[in-house]
Amino acid sequence: MKRPLHLHIIYTFVRETYAMEKILLSEKHKQLLFQIPLLRELEQDAKLSILDKLDYSVYSVEKKDVIAHQGVPCKKLYILLEGKLRVDIIDGLGNKVMIENIIAPRAFATPHLFGTDTTLPATFTAMEHCTLFTATKESTFNLISQNPKVLHNFLCITGNCNVCTVSRLKILSRKTVRERFVVYLFENKGNCSRIIPIAHTQSELAEYLNVTRPALSKEINKMTKERIIQMTGKSIEVLNEAALKGYVG
Structure with missing residues (x-):
């Protein structure tokens, strides 16, 4: 029996996510983690406590693996520590449109974690071997709410993502x-x-x-x-x- 489209997307997301190999967080990974804007410019004692506060996992991702699918709720904080991702959307006409490439180290899909609509607007695919850091929504919320600097960084990132969306729409609105x-x-x-x-x-x-x-x-x-x-x-x-x-x- 043919699976409905929305169930197929969810099934594929779960299958491909669990296919990623779970690995340990190395010292190199920790250094990369604190380079991203969300966790940048923190005091040393704050850095030491962050990993204790976050319920996190680290994955090795192979080229062409899909990390997250368009239309699926965002339930985790996603941070690309190493590698490069391709971001695509399926538009209203069913066309696949490339939005951007994400180069590590960088958090992605962050504004959708706590928004009114948590649905991911795009599909994120590994363009090469990648290292992915994820943290649960609950532990991320606790970290942000307890650390004013991280809260400030989070709000800045959300604003910048909105600017990126506007820039993309400027391009696609042009005819030639x-x-x-x-x-x-x-x-x-x-x-x-x-x-x-x-x-x-x-x-x-x-x-x-x-x-x-x-x-x-x-x-x-x-x-x-x-x-x-x-x-x-x-x-x-x-x-x-x-x-x-x-x-x-």
Whole structure:
């Protein structure tokens, strides 16, 4: 008998989560843990007590393993200690859209842990071998409520995630390949810098912009010939900023 879609998602999530290998938290992992914004700049005594307060587990995750599925309630604090994750959503038309890549060390899905709607908005998949730290919702709440600095960090992270969502929507709201690419450039451009580092491969960037790779490559070549930009390796130099602004004004 065919399993209903929502039950299939939950079943897959449970099966794949328990397939991850549980490992011990090493000294290296502890150092990485305190590099994430949520736990950064804490006093030494606070650091020593955090692991005693958290009910946590550490997992070794293989490439292509799904850590969490879109549509499933967020019941844990997730921290990627090592590796890289890909974040995808299924939109209203059933299309798979890449949202971003998460590079360790970083917490993810944090705002959904205590929100009114705790449903995860995306699927998180390992792009390479990863190390994952998780903590129960209850122990995370106790930690945040007992430590003002961690509470402050948590509120900042939540606000920043909302900014990221707005940035993503700015890109997807644009109709043409060039407009989406230009918005991406301005989102990643420093205030005074003409050089923009590109964190994605061209294939990843095409998925991020929700366009085809050939279409993106064609547009980049056109903009290069028009002397608007110059691409060298994984960076882009802005040659004509006024022309760029004209596409998003």
